Structure formats: C-alpha cells, structure tokens
Amino acid sequence: MRRLGDDPRPAGAGTALGVIEFDDVAYSYGGEALLSGVSARIAPGTFHFLTGPSGAGKTTLLKLAYLQLRPTAGRLSLFGKDVTGIERDQVARTRRRIGFVHQDCQFLDHLPIAENVALPLLVSGREASGADLGDLLSWVGLSRRAEALPPELSGGERQRAALARAVMSDPEIVIADEPTGNVDWEMSLRLLTLLVELNRMGKTILVATHDLTLIRQAKAQVSARVLRVGGGTMVPAGAEL
Amino acid sequence: MRLFRPSGVADRVVPPTGFTARLTLGASAAMAFLAVFALALSLSAGRVASTWSDALARTATVRISAPSGQVEAQAVAALAVLDTTPGVASARRLGADEQRALLEPWFGPDLPIESLPVPVLIEVVATADGFDSGGLSARLAGEAPGAVLDDHAAWRAPLVAAAGRMRLLGFGCLLLISLTVAAMVALAAQAALAANARVIATLRLVGAEDAFIARAFVRRFTLRGLAGAGAGTLAAAVVLAMLPSAGAGSTEAAWLSLSIGGAQWALLLLVPPATAAVAYGATRLAARRALTEAT
Numbered sequence: 001m002r003r004l005g006d007d008p009r010p011a012g013a014g015t016a017l018g019v020i021e022f023d024d025v026a027y028s029y030g031g032e033a034l035l036s037g038v039s040a041r042i043a044p045g046t047f048h049f050l051t052g053p054s055g056a057g058k059t060t061l062l063k064l065a066y067l068q069l070r071p072t073a074g075r076l077s078l079f080g081k082d083v084t085g086i087e088r089d090q091v092a093r094t095r096r097r098i099g100f101v102h103q104d105c106q107f108l109d110h111l112p113i114a115e116n117v118a119l120p121l122l123v124s125g126r127e128a129s130g131a132d133l134g135d136l137l138s139w140v141g142l143s144r145r146a147e148a149l150p151p152e153l154s155g156g157e158r159q160r161a162a163l164a165r166a167v168m169s170d171p172e173i174v175i176a177d178e179p180t181g182n183v184d185w186e187m188s189l190r191l192l193t194l195l196v197e198l199n200r201m202g203k204t205i206l207v208a209t210h211d212l213t214l215i216r217q218a219k220a221q222v223s224a225r226v227l228r229v230g231g232g233t234m235v236p237a238g239a240e241l
Numbered sequence: 242m243r244l245f246r247p248s249g250v251a252d253r254v255v256p257p258t259g260f261t262a263r264l265t266l267g268a269s270a271a272m273a274f275l276a277v278f279a280l281a282l283s284l285s286a287g288r289v290a291s292t293w294s295d296a297l298a299r300t301a302t303v304r305i306s307a308p309s310g311q312v313e314a315q316a317v318a319a320l321a322v323l324d325t326t327p328g329v330a331s332a333r334r335l336g337a338d339e340q341r342a343l344l345e346p347w348f349g350p351d352l353p354i355e356s357l358p359v360p361v362l363i364e365v366v367a368t369a370d371g372f373d374s375g376g377l378s379a380r381l382a383g384e385a386p387g388a389v390l391d392d393h394a395a396w397r398a399p400l401v402a403a404a405g406r407m408r409l410l411g412f413g414c415l416l417l418i419s420l421t422v423a424a425m426v427a428l429a430a431q432a433a434l435a436a437n438a439r440v441i442a443t444l445r446l447v448g449a450e451d452a453f454i455a456r457a458f459v460r461r462f463t464l465r466g467l468a469g470a471g472a473g474t475l476a477a478a479v480v481l482a483m484l485p486s487a488g489a490g491s492t493e494a495a496w497l498s499l500s501i502g503g504a505q506w507a508l509l510l511l512v513p514p515a516t517a518a519v520a521y522g523a524t525r526l527a528a529r530r531a532l533t534e535a536t
Contacts, residue, residue, distance in 0.1 A: 068446075088533070089450045096448035106443040110256040119254075123449035165447065 017080040019044045019173055019204050020065050022234075025074035027060055034060055036232050038074070042206060044172070047199045047222050049215050050208040051237065052229035058208035059103065061229060062177050065206065066100050067091045079172070096124055099166030101176035105158040107150035113137075113161050114146040120169040128168070140164045140194060156187035163194055173204040180214055188214055196222050254444060255437055255457045261429040265462055268425035269469025269520065270476070273512050276418045277477030280508060283411025284501045290404035293397055299371070300393065303332075303363040307387030315385035316361045322384050323365060328372030335362040365390075419519050422466070427523040430462050434531040441532065455528035459521060466520025470513040478509055 018041035026036040035057050042048055050058045063069040064076060067083060076084050078094055086094070099120075107116045117136060118128035137143050140160040145153060153161060159179055166174055176195065180188035192214060199205045199222055209215065218224045226237035303323070307315045316334060323332035335343075340362060341354050374392045381388040434441070444454050484500060501508070 089452075092445065092448050092450040095446075100446060102446065106439065106446060108254060108256075108440055108443055111253065115253070119444070120447040123254075123444060123447055123453050169448070 017044075018042050018077070019079055020206070021075075021077040022061075022064075023075040023077070025064065025071045025076055027057075027064060027069060028072045033232060035064075035234075036073075038234050040227065040234055042173075042204060044204050045199070045202050047196070047205045047218070047224040048207070049218070049224055049226045050206065050229055050234070051210055051212070051215065051226055054210065056229045057232065058210075058229050059177055061234065062100075062175050062206065062208050065173075066098060066175055067094060096120065096169055097172050099163075099169070099171040099174040101159070101162045101166050101174070101179050103177045103181060105150075105162040107158070107161070109150050112147045112149060113142060113153065116150060117161060117165045117168055120165060124169065126169075133168075136164045136168060141190075156183040156190075159183055159187070159191055160194070163191065167198060167203070171203070173206065174198055176205075176207045178209055179207065180209065180211060189217065192218055192221075252457065252460070254454075255433075255440060255461065258433050258436055261433040261436075261462075262465060264429040264432075265426055265465040265520070266469040266472075268429070269422060269466045269516050270473035272418050272422045272425070273470035273473030273516050274477040276415055276512050276516070277474055277481065277509055278499070279411050279414035279418060280512070281411075281481055281499050281501050282414070283408050284505050284508075285499050286404050286407035286411060290401050290408060293401045293404065299367045299369075301365040301367065301374075302391045302393070303365060303381065304389045304391060305361040305363070305385060305387050306389070307385075309358070311387065312361055315387050316363070319363060319381055319385040319388045322377070322380050323363065326372055326377055326380070328368050328370055329365055329377075330368045331366045333364050335364060419515070422516055422519045423523040426462055426466060426520040427527045430458060430524040430527040431531065433458060433462075434528060451529070451532045454532060455525065458528050459524045462524040463517050463521040467513055467517035470516030474509055474512045478506070 020040075020042040022038045022040045025038045027034050038061070050061060052058055060069060064071060065078070067078075067086075071084060074084075075082055079097065083090075083094060107113075108119070111119075114133060114137065115122075118133055121128045134143065134146075137146050140163055142157060142160055142164065145157060145161075150158065150161070159182070163174075163176070163179065166176075174195070179191050179195075183191070188211070195205050195207065196218065215224070215226055227234050228237040303319055305312060305315050305319060320332055320334065323329050337354050340359060341350075341352050343362075344352055344354070344359075374390060374394075378390045381390055441454055481500065
C-alpha cells in the first residue's frame with residue numbers, strides 16, 4: 001500500500017526512502033493534542049503543498065520536519081534516518097541539509113543582506129564564494145540590495161533574501177512557511193517561480209500556504225501534490241484543487 | 242589560543258551590547274584592583290610571618306634575677322655556659338644604656354637604672370641549627386640559679402599565627418573576588434544572551450552548532466575581562482607603588498606596610514589572565530545553560 005504523500009514519478013525522485021517521513025507522529029502542547037496519527041512520506045525531488053485553515057497545524061508540521069519541535073509520539077525520519085531523539089548538534093548538522101524560509105524571515109538585523117544570505121555556510125565553517133553569492137542574489141533579484149540591512153528591505157525583498165539564504169548551502173530540502181503571506185500577487189508568483197526552479201534542480205520542496213490560487217498556479221507548472229492539514233491530522237487534498 | 246584569534250564571523254554575528262560590555266569591563270577592573278591589594282596583603286603578611294619565624298626564632302634572652310651580691314657572679318657563670326653551648330652563635334650582656342633604652346617607653350629618659358634592682362639581660366643569638374632550649378635551661382639552672390631563659394616562643398608563636406591568618410585572609414579575599422568576578426560576568430553574559438535570543442534563534446535556524454554560538458559570546462566576554470582586569474591591575478600597581486613605606490626592616494612596622502617588592506611585582510601580571518580565565522569559565526557555563534534551554 002502506498003503511503004500518503006508518495007510521489008508517483010518513477011525517475012529520480014521515486015526512491016524507496018522518503019527524505020521526510022512521518023510515522024504516526026503526534027504533537028501536544030500544554031496537554032492539548034495539536035497533531036495526532038500523522039503519517040506521510042515525502043519522496044526526494046517532489047513538490048508538496050501543505051494547506052489548511054489558520055491554526056490547523058501547518059507551521060507545527062513544518063517545524064517538526066525542521067526539528068524545531070520534537071514529536072511527542074511517533075517517529076520522524078529525515079534522509080532515511082530516525083531523528084526523533086537526536087542530539088542538539090546533530091540537529092544543527094541535519095538542518096544544514098534543509099533550507100527553511102520562515103514566515104517572519106528572521107535575519108541578523110545588524111549584518112547586510114549579503115552576509116545574512118551567506119550565514120548557513122559561514123556558521124558551518126565554510127567560505128562563501130563571492131561569485132556564488134553574487135549569482136544567488138542575482139537569481140532572487142537582490143544584487144543591488146546586497147549591502148542593505150534587513151530592516152531596509154520590503155516584505156517581498158525579505159522573502160526573496162530568506163529564500164536565497166535557505167538555498168545558500170545547497171540543501172536537499174527547501175521548506176517554506178507561508179512564503180507569500182505578506183507580499184502582493186506579483187511577488188507571490190515570482191517566489192513561486194523560484195521554488196519551481198529549485199524543484200526542477202532536484203530539490204524537495206515543502207510549502208505551507210492557505211493560498212489556493214497559488215497552488216493552482218504551481219500545479220500548472222510542476223507536478224505538485226497537496227496535503228490538507230486539519231482536525232489534528234493530515235490527509236491528501238481532493239480533486240477540487 | 243584559538244579563543245584569542247580574531248574570528249570574523251563569530252565576532253560579527255552577535256551585535257555589540259553596550260550595557261553588558263560596560264558591566265564586564267567595570268567589574269573586572271574593580272575586582273582586579275581589589276585583587277592586587279588582597280595579593281599585597283597576603284604577601285606582606287607572609288613576609289611578616291617569615292621575619293618573625295626566622296629572625297626572632299634565632300634570638301633569645303637570658304634574664305638574671307638574683308640577690309644583689311650574686312648577680313655579677315651568676316652573669317659570668319651564665320655567659321660561660323652560653324659560650325660552651327652548641328647552637329649558640331653569640332651571647333652578649335646588654336649595657337646600662339641599652340637597658341635604659343628598653344625601659345624608656347614606660348619610664349621616660351634619664352632613668353637612674355644603676356640604682357634600681359633591674360635584672361641583668363643577656364642577648365643570645367643562635368646559629369642556623371639553633372640550640373636545645375630545654376638542655377640550656379637545665380644547665381643554666383645548675384650554674385646560675387637566678388638565670389631564666391626566654392626563647393621568645395611564648396609571644397612569637399601567636400604573632401606568627403596571626404600573620405599566617407592574615408595571609409589566609411588575603412587568599413580568602415582573592416577567592417571571594419574571583420567568585421564575585423565570575424558572578425558578575427555570568428550575570429552580564431546571561432543578560433547578553435537573553436538580549437540576543439532572536440540572534441541565537443536565527444543562528445540555530447541556519448544550522449549553527451551550540452559551540453559556534455557560545456564561542457561568539459565567550460570570546461567577547463573573555464577579552465572584556467582581560468581588558469578590564471588589565472586596567473584595574475595597572476591602576477592598583479600605581480597606587481601600591483605610591484604607598485609610603487612604614488620602615489623597612491622594622492618588625493613592628495611590617496604590620497603597617499602593605500607592599501610588594503622585587504620579583505613579587507611579577508605576580509601582578511597573573512591577575513589579568515586569571516580574571517580572563519574566570520570570565521571564560523563563567524561565560525561558557527552561562528552560554529551552555531542558555532543554549533540548552535533555547536530551542
């Protein structure tokens with residue numbers, strides 16, 4: 001029986017192991033069960049949307065996948081390895097294989113955007129090549145803003161900078177939490193295009209959004225699957241999308 | 242040594258924080274200043290204890306109290322015993338002027354000492370190996386019954402013990418100062434860590450390990466501790482050098498003299514690195530605790 005989230009594509013992405021696997025995962029906070037019985041397998045190279053109403057648990061699921069939260073029950077695997085109880089430094093090393101675009105785009109406000117984008121490499125002791133950094137900033141359209149401080153950027157620019165930072169260390173997975181939540185439609189499409197490009201480069205993309213129009217736009221460009229979060233669990237979305 | 246090498250990234254990821262910087266610098270400077278004086282107290286007390294232990298332990302007094310007709314004969318007999326006692330380097334009868342000088346603080350000058358029944362005093366200087374007090378007392382009792390040997394042990398012991406306690410007090414002060422530095426720096430580091438909670442969260446978000454984040458704070462606070470302690474030590478050294486000396490070589494004045502000399506000045510060079518080491522340990526503990534509590 002195929003598990004929820006399995007990608008039907010046979011080539012490249014269709015390996016036996018998922019890069020993210022939830023196995024009967026539950027998460028409770030303050031005695032209240034926010035998620036329970038979540039099982040899903042995200043295959044490598046796939047594009048998934050998580051959708052559902054506000055407060056349904058989309059962000060919680062993404063934080064679980066990014067190891068910002070630990071499941072209170074069940075088993076979570078990343079890159080084929082059980083990460084449910086790994087040590088803090090292992091968490092840091094695992095995160096280097098994942099790019100995360102936060103809803104509120106956390107930056108170090110005293111450093112210019114170029115240094116913020118290069119942070120994932122720098123904190124892991126690697127040098128950021130000027131050419132790569134320049135290419136990346138150019139790809140997200142921020143070449144001219146490289147020396148600007150984060151508070152000087154618009155909402156769209158911050159989202160694009162966050163996306164550039166997320167992919168700086170060439171991660172295998174890119175997770176984005178409502179990346180288009182605070183930007184206009186034109187910028188949303190631009191960000192979507194960047195995510196689709198990343199997926200075509202082989203990255204696994206997992207995006208939480210409640211914007212159904214954006215999902216339809218994406219499905220027109222890429223084979224994206226949609227998972228609906230609600231009632232404390234996650235199910236595949238129906239054909240209405 | 243890695244701690245002192247500039248690390249561009251680790252240094253820059255944490256924004257400068259004025260309050261904690263001033264607190265650490267000020268506390269380190271003040272504590273280093275006090276540490277120098279505590280050290281000086283310990284060294285001075287040690288010197289006093291050493292003086293009384295060594296110099297006074299090598300002297301003794303023989304007092305001859307006998308009927309007036311026998312005093313001279315017993316003094317001669319006592320000197321003869323002393324001359325043949327192993328461990329006695331010299332024995333000298335104090336003259337009338339010297340005895341008058343000894344009594345002057347109580348009776349004033351021009352005391353007609355010749356007309357008073359003042360006992361004869363013989364100053365005894367021992368060799369480095371010293372003499373057998375018990376044996377000498379027994380021999381004096383046989384040859385000069387009015388002679389009483391006082392080897393100063395009765396009053397020297399409590400003074401040496403007091404000097405030793407002063408020395409311990411100085412070291413106790415150094416310990417308390419170290420603990421205070423640790424507490425102040427830990428407090429400042431905790432404040433800096435709390436103020437930079439968002440920075441820490443962002444660094445963890447991009448995959449920074451705890452060691453990387455901690456290093457940024459530890460290095461900063463260690464260097465601040467070193468700089469502050471350097472300034473405090475320098476200031477204390479200047480003040481110490483300007484303190485008036487209370488009579489070099491005087492045993493009584495040694496209590497009043499808070500000073501260090503010669504090679505002991507080099508000990509002051511240990512104060513800044515010791516303070517930096519305390520700051521390093523305190524910040525490391527504070528950072529480890531704060532990072533463990535962070536997600």
